[in-house]
Amino acid sequence: MKSGVVWRCLRRRSMSTSVIDWWDNVGIAPKDPILSITEAYFADSSPRKINLGVGAYRDDEGKPVVLQCVRDAQAKIAGCEFLESLSRQGSMKLVDESVKLAYGESSDVVKEGRFAGVQALSGTGACRLFAEFQRRFRPEAQIYLPAPTWSNHRNIWRDAQVPQRTFRYYNLESKILHFEALMDDVKNAPNYSFFLLHPCAHNPTGVDPTEEQWREISYQFKVKNHFPFFDMAYQGFASGDLDRDAQAIRIFLNDGHLIGCAQSFAKNMGLYGQRVGCLSILCKDAKQAISVKSQLQQIARAMYSNPPVYGALLVSTILDDPDLRNLWVKELKVMADRIIKIRAVLRKNLLELGSPLNWDHITNQVGMFCYSGLTPEQVDQLTNKFHIYMTRDGRISMAGVTTENVAYLANAIHKVTKSGKES
């Protein structure tokens, strides 16, 4: 009997190694178009290489920056007891401070608690939570994304199984906002549609509506009963002024819209890898806010239970301490100003090289990115001949441009475009 059992065991063991190829169907996934640029850049050994791919800030020496206010906050919390209650408080504090930043310190919505706010995994996580929430409670809804938008937006709403459509946004010819087309699409969308809006420093184009245009968009949204969802990844980073960069949101708020908003502290506090953000949804009253928040927490619970503590503690420490907060505001302006300045230098260099093309968009566009208008082929040339890395849609991360490399960059762009052919 025992030997029979042993034999059957051995036979089963050999059966376990016979090949059933469960993963035969698993193809190699396409590389992420943005993050794979950095991979390729690291693999390049040229001393002249420039990384204009992912939107992470660099100083004028091309170095990543840890803000002083962040270092100070780190020192302040080092050695703290990481009590669970502290982490809960840190998370709540983060949400409170985030909504004040977005909606304004004196906003009624904030004072009256008419918002459901949860800490999220940076901007991506906030968008994903909202997409899942939208799917669960408005299963018939689609999401309208601007054309173009950050490539990961499409992935996020797709994985949340929310059908997506686009609305016209960027005018390829003129390199400015295609406002009439945008308004047409807003009007022609069925009532009660969900729209994703970039409140400032549109990624990837850097083209934002003017204040007047935002007012018109807001008005039309009311006529159509559309739901505005804002993805704010660059507050303070675009103009250097936190309130000014949130202006679109404040306009919608004043018009009585009950918006949703994703916020990220990745860029404006340089906390990229900490994954700190916030999702807020405005509600009719505080009671409804409690319901909505409880549902958001449920969705998060099935994804990662709770968000990470450390980054939230850093943010809430900084925003809660007047000195640290002032320091942050100053450092933020320094970053924004450097980008604004280097845009001007790049454009000036191209003009001085005698480029036949119009480069006004370099200084007209706002935020970290310049939608250069370069074709994929021209981008490939920049990479292959000049070791300059950017995404193939021609998006340049201005944060990667420095006093030291701007001339080289301008020269390279000039070389690949001087035939005058450009899309």
Add this chain to the structure above:
Amino acid sequence: MESQNPNHAISPSATTASNGDSVFANIAKAPEDPILGVTVAYNKDSSPIKLNLGVGAYRTEEGKPLVLNVVRRAEQLLVNDPSRVKEYLPITGLADFNKLSAKLIFGADSPAIQENRVATVQCLSGTGSLRVGAEFLAKHYHQNSIYIPQPTWGNHPKVFTMAGLSPKYYRYYDPETRGLNFQGLLEDLSSAPSGAIVLLHACAHNPTGVDPTVEQWEQIRQLIRSKGLLPFFDSAYQGFASGSLDADAQSVRIFVADGGECLAAQSYAKNMGLYGERVGALSIVCRTADVASRVESQLKLVIRPMYSNPPIHGASIVATILKDRDMYNEWTIELKAMADRIISMRQQLFDALRDRGTPGDWSHIIKQIGMFTFTGLNTEQVAFMTKEYHIYMTSDGRISMAGLSSRTVPHLADAIHAAVTRIV
């Protein structure tokens, strides 16, 4: 451009606060999470003798949360290193952390690791690792049934359902013996369709504390392999259960040793006390290095639309500790101290009930392993203990041994004694 609205008045809008309602107006408040809700109720109680035996977070003899000394040391090193920046991690997380985590669970000498057959990605603790693994399976695996033990951690079915899998149950706990229903387990897994996914708690089953013996694990392995089922391990307590990291990983290692495939979700929440930092890893052991590479590339596509890349802080702490021999040793000592304290609490509670002559067989308290004890108390008894003795636990009778101390054991023993003698 003039507005098309002939009245020039804003028509009632579903999105105005003033005259309309929110598009989410019909949303009901979600029920409290049953586990986290216990702490909420506990916090509201003003009694000085209240005891929180709800959520599974370790507490010291003094009832305080614990930050391991080695964790503090690692954090100091990180803070004091001016060269460290907070840039984005790759989608798959911190490379060092991933390699070290795989070695920790599979063993440094594991052939699967040496042959590059393991795809490991950093995730947000155990929950995040389970979710990423489950979404990967929902997208790429031919079967979407996942068999989970009855009972299991309350969040398991939600994680799997949201990921697109379909949870089914296999018998596990025997309320009669307060031990393993091994026959039932074997029968239910035998009747699972070929290829079905099976969730296994690597050690210290949550909530029961009942684990298969080494011999039983071997039988489970043979059954799973013979049926072509796909094992998915949830390892949340490595080192915390017995005090030995290797012993607590044995169940996982026998499956890897037979050359077959499996998934493993690891959490550092308990064994490194890093709860709030959300540190974990998902490993998928594949037949070949080529498959592992393709699998890793697909895991990235699951992660990117979820949160782009994982948080850096906690993983950096873990990597710092695991790669330094002294710190690693220090960790194993602190880990064993935590495990030993839990084991000691079990013994103390058992002795206290015996001393009180509390009716019933309470040996399961010392037979079960890990942070939790499935007391066998019913919901009425639990409610009684909360009301009369201010003792908070989940209504299934699960208590977190980590929440006990020598000082509070008598109070709990009194409460159990009263509940069992007065409420049947």
